Amino acid sequence: MTSPAAFAATAVLLADPARAAMLTALLSGEALTAGELARVAGIGAPAASAHLARLAEGGLIAVQPQGRHRYHRLASEEVAAMLETLGGLTEAVSPARRWPHGEAFRTARLCYDHLAGRLGVALHAGLTGRGWITPAAGGWVATEAGEAGLAALGVDLAAARGARRFACDCMDWSERRAHLSGGLGREIAACCLRRHWITRIPAEREGDPLARRRLRVTPEGARRLGEALGIAA
Amino acid sequence: MTSPAAFAATAVLLADPARAAMLTALLSGEALTAGELARVAGIGAPAASAHLARLAEGGLIAVQPQGRHRYHRLASEEVAAMLETLGGLTEAVSPARRWPHGEAFRTARLCYDHLAGRLGVALHAGLTGRGWITPAAGGWVATEAGEAGLAALGVDLAAARGARRFACDCMDWSERRAHLSGGLGREIAACCLRRHWITRIPAEREGDPLARRRLRVTPEGARRLGEALGIAA
DNA sequence: ACGGCGCTTCGCCGCGGAGCGAAGGACAGG
DNA sequence: CCTGTCCTTCGCTCCGCGGCGAAGCGCCGT
Incomplete structure (x- = not known):
């Protein structure tokens, strides 16, 4: 099941332009909300939500809910x-x-x-x-x-x-x-x-x-x- | 035109399972022919040819023609x-x-x-x-x-x-x-x-x-x- | 308690790209 | 020079995924 190329799983997450824009923004070290990241990537809220879920699942970003906002930062x-x-x-x-x-x-x-x-x-x-x-x-x-x-x-x-x-x-x-x-x-x-x-x-x-x-x-x-x-x- | 995320261009090359299998095989340090890499990736010759062209274009692999074979190795x-x-x-x-x-x-x-x-x-x-x-x-x-x-x-x-x-x-x-x-x-x-x-x-x-x-x-x-x-x- | 806001889930559409088969060069050997 | 082999290009089909709109859920302010 697991791909013989371990790097491919991570690479697909980086390969999408919207996700890449989000990660680039997060390279500033700031924690950004889902809405901010959606604007940065130039996409709607639903698409951004899906992307962020995949990035978190892949271990690239960490999420901390805070009130009605959800802050995202790079995982490490x-x-x-x-x-x-x-x-x-x-x-x-x-x-x-x-x-x-x-x-x-x-x-x-x-x-x-x-x-x-x-x-x-x-x-x-x-x-x-x-x-x-x-x-x-x-x-x-x-x-x-x-x-x-x-x-x-x-x-x-x-x-x-x-x-x-x-x-x-x-x-x-x-x-x-x-x-x-x-x-x-x-x-x-x-x-x-x-x-x-x-x-x-x-x-x-x-x-x-x-x-x-x-x-x-x-x-x-x-x-x-x-x-x-x-x-x- | 250029993506603001420089890494995305490379990432798309790594994200495909066939290309990932090829690169993994090349991590052995050996130079392999297009046919061998096609078998390794489990695809036909035409598909392999297209993948290898993209990898070379992206600077990930180097190609050296030798007789009627074309040997591929990692670029660096x-x-x-x-x-x-x-x-x-x-x-x-x-x-x-x-x-x-x-x-x-x-x-x-x-x-x-x-x-x-x-x-x-x-x-x-x-x-x-x-x-x-x-x-x-x-x-x-x-x-x-x-x-x-x-x-x-x-x-x-x-x-x-x-x-x-x-x-x-x-x-x-x-x-x-x-x-x-x-x-x-x-x-x-x-x-x-x-x-x-x-x-x-x-x-x-x-x-x-x-x-x-x-x-x-x-x-x-x-x-x-x-x-x-x-x-x- | 209620309206507003932020985020997520659901359903559907459209496009890009990955695959193959067939055909077309390039190179070694007889 | 012809044949077989290796590789590429071309034309086509099809699946996957990224996009949006509508609807649902949770947390805040008053």
């Missing part, structure tokens, strides 16, 4: 990483056909709950280059200098350590290099957003599934990140 | 890793519905061109545990002790270094841990097969796309691998 960090990796393959195959959001999107964006794009890659390079993190089996650990530096920036290291994985590489499809994932990646992104070093770019048009992921570095953020980690705006 | 190591990762997600979601080949398949198999399953994970653990390889940004490098040990086993280190990446982690879906990929992973697998420490298990029934990937450790192999790296059969 692995799902987010898988989506980014798969998107990167397409990019590698045909760099010619760049999607319309290309440049703006490559500068800075969210990958689920951590920073990606040129900003994410620069952050990764800054952390490793200054010796704030060092490789360990299965990922990265913070050095003494790193703990001090990150704490000075306002990163919640205790929260980062609470994650299943402290820090690991996540392939950045647009830059073709690794950026930082795991608890540390999440807390750094949260810290930057909290301090308004980075802000979300509001959607120009309603229902753009990518819009929620685009980020802008504020002047204050450029200064602080440049001083601490040598990241150029 | 990234494709193989992506397929294994995607398959692992399914496994994580519903560990209850294990596929029929479960146990035999989890013991030892090929992941494209390197070893996977319990054997692959044990190899990874042996290499790191004995300090033969040590983490570096973007993967692993061999230590002095590792170079000596691997050369003594008969692994072609020069060939391994010729690969785009010397050694990196590839997620093992069945064990939920990393096994070794990259040039070193390939050369270790090649060495074990060449020396008949490991042999391919012949397919019981024609057209099983998984059959080509199953491996068995020979008594000689168990002895040598146990001595060198503490790998239990």
Whole structure:
């Protein structure tokens, strides 16, 4: 009964344009209601309901009812990483056909709950280059200098350590290099957003599934990140 | 025109059962003809031809004409890793519905061109545990002790270094841990097969796309691998 | 308690694509 | 040069799934 190709079951869920749009919107890390996701996908409520049921059944998203709303989010960090990796393959195959959001999107964006794009890659390079993190089996650990530096920036290291994985590489499809994932990646992104070093770019048009992921570095953020980690705006 | 979800284009290629069976067969690392792949997928020659054209167009496989045959192989190591990762997600979601080949398949198999399953994970653990390889940004490098040990086993280190990446982690879906990929992973697998420490298990029934990937450790192999790296059969 | 809203279920329609059979190139061997 | 083999292209049929409208269910506000 079970298909000999385990990946096919998951692939059919990703293959539909409406479901793909929903998952892309959820890559922003936000929890969205069924209605919002229906608008994002450009379909009616009944169709969206059916799609979300299938995504939940396939373990790609998690649902939490709250009053008369039902909030949906990606089921895990692995799902987010898988989506980014798969998107990167397409990019590698045909760099010619760049999607319309290309440049703006490559500068800075969210990958689920951590920073990606040129900003994410620069952050990764800054952390490793200054010796704030060092490789360990299965990922990265913070050095003494790193703990001090990150704490000075306002990163919640205790929260980062609470994650299943402290820090690991996540392939950045647009830059073709690794950026930082795991608890540390999440807390750094949260810290930057909290301090308004980075802000979300509001959607120009309603229902753009990518819009929620685009980020802008504020002047204050450029200064602080440049001083601490040598990241150029 | 371009879909906002870059991954959807690749996903549709993986979502069809016939194409999935073909890709699974190609995960053995062998180059197969269109006819062989048609039998594996259980479809006629015309359908297979159309599927293979789409897979090539999508950059998932590479084709090399040779006489009146056309040999097909996976386009790159990234494709193989992506397929294994995607398959692992399914496994994580519903560990209850294990596929029929479960146990035999989890013991030892090929992941494209390197070893996977319990054997692959044990190899990874042996290499790191004995300090033969040590983490570096973007993967692993061999230590002095590792170079000596691997050369003594008969692994072609020069060939391994010729690969785009010397050694990196590839997620093992069945064990939920990393096994070794990259040039070193390939050369270790090649060495074990060449020396008949490991042999391919012949397919019981024609057209099983998984059959080509199953491996068995020979008594000689168990002895040598146990001595060198503490790998239990 | 009642109306409103969000979401789901049901029934039906339409389209895309996956399959085969038949016919048309391309290549090796005699 | 002809024959057999391997693969592709073409024309066609058919099933599956994604879409909507209508109706049903559950939770909130007043």
